[in-house]
Amino acid sequence: MTTDPPARSRPAITLTVVLLAFVTVPMSISGAAVALPGIGADLHAAGAPLQWVMNAYNLTFASFMLVSGSTADLAGRRRTFAAGAGLFAIGSLAAAAAPGITLLDLARGLSGIGAAGVFASAGAILATTFDGAARTRAFAALGSAAGLGLAAGPTLSGWLVGALGWRATFGLHAALVAVALIGVGHIAESRAAQRPRLDVSGAAVFVAGLGALVLGSVQGPEWGWASPGVLALLIVGVVLLVLFVVLQARSAAPLLDLSLVKNRRFLALCMVPVVSTFGFVTLLTYLPTYLVGASGFSPQRAGTVLLLMTAPVLLAPPLAGGLVNRGVPARVLITVSLASFAGGNAWLTVIGPSTSVAVIAGPLLMVGLGAGLSFGVGDGAAMSLVEPEQAGMATGFLNTMRIGSEAIVIAVYGAVLVSLIGTRVGSQEVAAKVAAGDLTGGAFDTLAAGFTGALHTTLYGTAAVCVVGTVAIAAALGRPRRDIAASPASDDSPQPTKVA
Missing domain, CATH: 1.20.1250.20 (MFS general substrate transporter like domains)
Structure with missing residues (x-):
């Protein structure tokens, strides 16, 4: 592993920055659910388009996680964290300003990609910054941060929706991550010593496979689990993930070792x-x-x-x-x-x-x-x-x-x-x-x-x-x-x- 000169690395600030972003990502999951009724009333949306405010985020969040983790090893954990946090903030701002449900759903999908970058690199940053007992304490704090985000999301969102409207919920998420971005410069960069190219074909197959599997699961209750569309998505997802494993076994620089x-x-x-x-x-x-x-x-x-x-x-x-x-x-x-x-x-x-x-x-x-x-x-x-x-x-x-x-x-x-x-x-x-x-x-x-x-x-x-x-x-x-x-x-x- 290679690390940039450690003079800029401040473990306390590193932990604070990571925790702030880590709180916000799950908050955007649980908090958005409370905002759905207000979104539906304001944008005249209901049913599947409204539910995709949640589904788009979860779909891209899950699908891009592994790709983001391998990218962090190759391009740098701090760089991936900053890019993910930036995408999350941009997506949240776009969601707050969205004039219609389609653009809101797309913005939430962008936020999910950013969230994957934050989650995948955050643990790697802590693992390479702290050792021994300090590492255990850092990951314990990370667990508390995730719990705080899940627990506080509905409460904060409820207050904001009642006082300022649903757009304020996404504005808060953007603001919190923007504050975290201010401290990113105090995180030491680290990456793998040998930096092969990203396995692009493996990444594409994995994202498509997991995306199809998650999409089929999400649409199962609505379309029917025996419907042709759901069965096709589930079968394609499984086939692509099996193909991904085969490709990784043959790759000199696999996305997943x-x-x-x-x-x-x-x-x-x-x-x-x-x-x-x-x-x-x-x-x-x-x-x-x-x-x-x-x-x-x-x-x-x-x-x-x-x-x-x-x-x-x-x-x-x-x-x-x-x-x-x-x-x-x-x-x-x-x-x-x-x-x-x-x-x-x-x-x-x-x-x-x-x-x-x-x-x-x-x-x-x-x-x-x-x-x-x-x-x-x-x-x-x-x-x-x-x-x-x-x-x-x-x-x-x-x-x-x-x-x-x-x-x-x-x-x-x-x-x-x-x-x-x-x-x-x-x-x-x-x-x-x-x-x-x-x-x-x-x-x-x-x-x-x-x-x-x-x-x-x-x-x-x-x-x-x-x-x-x-x-x-x-x-x-x-x-x-x-x-x-x-x-x-x-x-x-x-x-x-x-x-x-």
Whole structure:
């Protein structure tokens, strides 16, 4: 790895700049959802065009993550971070000024590409700036920043939409990243020592393949999972991703070094955010609609209740980082984290239309604690297994698993929930409205009971997935050290996080 002269590098400012940008990117996901009603009313949009305010961002965010990570290794992590933050800010400003829904959707797609650059390079910057205990603390702070962005997004957006209108939400995102850009000059540049050309063909195949897979998943609930369009997108996506793997195996300078994926512990740590999506993000997405629709909560009260689940995400990462620095293996914390998702989702089946907040407080706190224990610590442990030369590539792959799984799992989870509600209320059209929190299409008690039963089934299913994920990941992280020695990167890397 090569690094520019370190005189300009200021670790404290580096961490602050990275954290500020890292807060804003997930804030743009959760905050934009609150602005959708205002956008629809102002721009006279509804249905798919309006939903693409969210989908365009998620699609490009996931699809360009790996490309951004490899670009960071080749062109420079600071340069990629600055370019990504600049694109994000421009896209957010364009969204704030968009005169129509089509331009708004395009602007959000541009913001997603920029967000990929920020996410893919941020972890690589921290991995190459900090070592040992300082690295663990830095990644713990990164986990808290991501949680803060997810938790604060809806609240800040709600205030801004009520006081200034929906355009102010995107203006805030642009302003926050612009402030971060001011400090970019204090980040030391680093890149791979050998700088081959970017694998353009591999990048094109990967972006097209993952994009088709995510697009098919997003459109599945609307077009129908058996529709020709969705089936074609899913098949094309899978074929292109298989082709991508073949191309990478033959490439002299691959976009993704397959030796990373062959490192079982690194791959297991990359699966942690996938399980987190099942156990945490799905609840963050669909529980508010249940509380508003079936329990009769106001949106403000529903948001307050969700603090039981989001507050631990802000507080637990520093605690987890401190435990790792005191000798607690990251593997133990990650296993507890994933088991908490399983237990919390199963426990949450106590929920019903008239259930008090006190009854569901326990499972929500358990799920939030699980998310907080793995946010940051899991990323830091993954990066400790990677050579500095591949920091951007590894971060890009890790976050591709995170964002790609969110886009796909949330779409599938929603489709399953609607289907289960439909079997109980006798109409898929009414079920779609119920799942969105609208229980005005029939007898309220019947619809609420159908929603509750469907939610309980999905919660048990989610808990089962989390149990399988917990066992598989714990087993992979605990394999014998003689196997680790055969990996391309092991605990012998400089100042690693203690994984097992």
